[in-house]
Amino acid sequence: MLMETLNTGHWADVNAEKILREKGDKPLYTCASGITPSGTVHIGNFREIISTELVVRALRDRGKKVRFIYSWDDYDVFRKVPKNMPNPELLTQYLRQPITLVPDTLGRAENYARGNEKDLEALLPLVGVEPEFLYQAERYSQGYYAEGIRHALVHKEEIRKTLDAYRTEPLEADWWPVSVFCEKCHRDNTAIEGWDGDWGLSYSCPDCGNRETLDLRKASGAKLPWRIDWPMRWVKEGVDFEPAGKDHHSEGGSFDTARLTVEVFGGQAPVTFQYDFISIKGRGGKISSSSGEVIGLDDVLEVYTPELTRFLFAGTRPNAEFAISFDLDVLKLYEDYDKCERIYYGVQDANEKEKAKQSRIYELSQRSRPEAEMPYQVTIRHLSTLLQTYDGDIDRTLAALEGVKPAQLKRLRERAECAWRWVTQFAPEDFKFQLKAEGSPANALSVSESAAVRGLLKVIETELEHIDEKALNDRVYAVAAEAGLDTKEFFKVMYQALVGKDQGPRLASFLKIIGKPKLLAVLKNYQG
Template sequence: MSEKLNLVHWADMTADRIIRQHGDKDDYVVASGITPSGVVHFGNFREVITTDLVARGLRARGKNVRFIFSWDDYDTFRKIPGNLPKQDELAQYLFQPIVDTPDPFGEHESYAAHHEHNFEEQLKKVGVEVEPIYQAKKYRAGDYKEQIKLALNKRFEIRDILNQYRKEPYGDDYYPVSVYCEKYKTDKTTILSWDGESKLRYKHNEHDYEGEIDINTTSLVKLPWRVDWPMRWAFEKVDFEPGGKDHSSQGGSFTTAKDIVKVFDWQAPIYLQYDFVSIKGLGGKMSSSKGNLVTVNDILKVYEPEMVRWIFASYKTNVDFAISFDLDVLKTYEDYDRQERLAFGLEKGNEKKVAMAKRVIELSQIGEHPTECPFQPSFRHLCNVLQINDGDIEAARSYYADQIKTDRDERRFRERSACALHWLQENAPEEFKFAINKEAVDMPLEDKVRTYLDKLVALCEEQWDTIESDKEFNDKMYEVMHELELKPADIFAPIYQKLISREKGPKLAGFIRTIGKDRVIKLLK
């Protein structure tokens, strides 16, 4: 890949910036993370894919990259998402660590593990490989005890950084930790004192209980998010991590983290703000606690895995966009296929467009990059072929058999067919759906229209095998129409009625050729 090509995409520009600002090293650490407070939704995925694309940019420069993914499962279980079963049982674990909350589905060892496992499996499907770090294990193993003591001893320094952005400043009673009570398990506690070495005294806010714990031996102390995040940058030596709009605003957690990280003797990673992603037709921002969620799996029901990557690689991170489930799905597939053709030299474009197409398609690959453009069945046409064949993928495949030449072509056909079927069943507008009639429909017709249909049947019987294109068939249909002094409006509706019992449908000439000679003759006679 040439240097010029390398610098057309934001992921490569960011990789260059990391090397320039953090020094030219052999190894880099990129990071991402999520709290498994509920189902991990498609909005969260933007952070992960952003990190993955930058990791690929670094690897393209010959660098070793460690992509760590932090599961903040030692965070507090604050709210029960409305879409979960066993609400009463879950309510008993409010304000305790998420990792200690049971899985309401009974599939995994905890509520956290259920959501972690599901999201990790989804990431594999879109070619994102991460090194998961489970923060509850780190805290409970005592990995951060020295960092916790350091934060407590520098608490006024941390407090002063935070107070620059607070309307109500913290006072001398500020401590940069929270404690899960030994007796009552929740984090509804207040710190009373710190002895400067290892002992921390606290009280429970709702019960008459005070306790003392030793940082060297306890697993009940956690740093709050604004301190925890920069601490982990230092602990893992992170070079790059993106963040959402909510973390990026002035006074947000990145603003304070880039100062607090100096307390832990490290520097802020190169940062990239990403904007939110929405689903067209779904109001408002997705939220785990609200339960109005679309997951990566949901998107994969409509878009091929490479296309999911491509959608994100196609937008700069600071642009918000919507994923469509409506008729725009057709355009998205057409745009993807066009860019793929540009990348493989099957379509011409200016130098900059071609360079961008090559890099975006390369960043979208899962597994080995194909040496030639994979088979591209038009999504719109595939929907028609599948409906003509009553949703039978094997029957539809016979229509494309001579175009499917490699394993990659086969995978493309299978994935795209499954997406098309799902979209037709769940998302396509009613006017897009049809079923071929099983028997001929008897209906009153004007004489001229009846004559036209007879001539069209004769045309099919006599010339079907010699007609080479939809355009040629269309021209012949129009010749007969002009000969009988008819207009398209006179004949199209009756033909659609006879074929699919609808007033309109797919482009007629191609549609008739796709249905096949025998069925068309049977239905039009």
């Protein structure tokens, strides 16, 4: 299957081909992604990671060796106290220091950056994403980039010219292509005083009065600003591919300047594409790290299984904006995924082009390889009805599904857990119900209503377990007609009796799910 589907025109394959074309035949390809862990890593940031991972996958499917690196830009400065963090007064004292020196007031890790890093590092393997993490604070402070910093100082004027070409105001005359965290107070408000043309860089700190000359090769607080740091690292790591968001890809943005500055370091820009924003639908709030309400990968995994989560991204072109829904669209997205799955396994027909396309999306949606046998399919709608009928009991729900094979249980359980969280936390009100307790008091009914309910009780007692859903549905209509009751009215009466609402799941199917013993117990007081 795999080899046949490599020229499907899927965007991950198109980019893999582009990398091979532009970078030539190499023993190893490096694909990069990264972020500053200055806040919770939200689902919009995840788009970059998964976009990279899908291209990594496409390269590996072509038999290529790939290094997938994820840079934690944790030597960045702590600019602003995030709104969702406890003890903001304490955090304020750490402004202008590297984020790795800021305490984690959420108590997750030894420092704030590490806390944000750990959160994401724990989640990524759940969706089959396993990059090699690089920690920039560690690398910078160990002198790993000393050569790169020195190189930037040597080529200061060329870099200035490149940056100025995109600026409305030219850089100041005393501008330096490097910044320094003070060795004493750790803040970056320092001023560079001079450079000895080799490894010695002098600076002064207005905050604590510290003045010194540091050796770039040793532990030091020197760091390149983002627009120079990025291309320096492309060359240092040999990056062949790195996507970036709209902000970096805007006209004169950091990708434009890095593409030119990288030549100073003797390299070339990686193959790239711009990925678009993600919005959130059906749960309110926006995804921005600066607001308290941040939707992370963990929130998405509450409602979408790992495969569904990957499907959302694999099935959408990266440059298209889309919304991750928590409302009724969830039902449709699961149905789309199931259709894609049926096409992959040849259970549903599709023309050749569509089959190739859907099959590739399906492969890329899997954490590793597709299962040998097609997973068990059941809609979220049906699962929600079962789960609500059984008070969220997942074991009972799975036991009620016919023909499930042991190998299919794990995925099915994940889907049921998502369905239960969705229906209890996000489903519209008219979707939710709770079956009444056994022996609940009967509602006051008219003579014809009462006759219809008794008629249906008789059907439940004698026939329910022997007839199918369609036949049962016919009986519902028949008892209503016999009692001289409008069918619509009868449905209302039954839903009121069962769940205390005017509507509920499709009645015949619902009666079958509840089953004879439970129905007779709940409706006991309508007898006689």
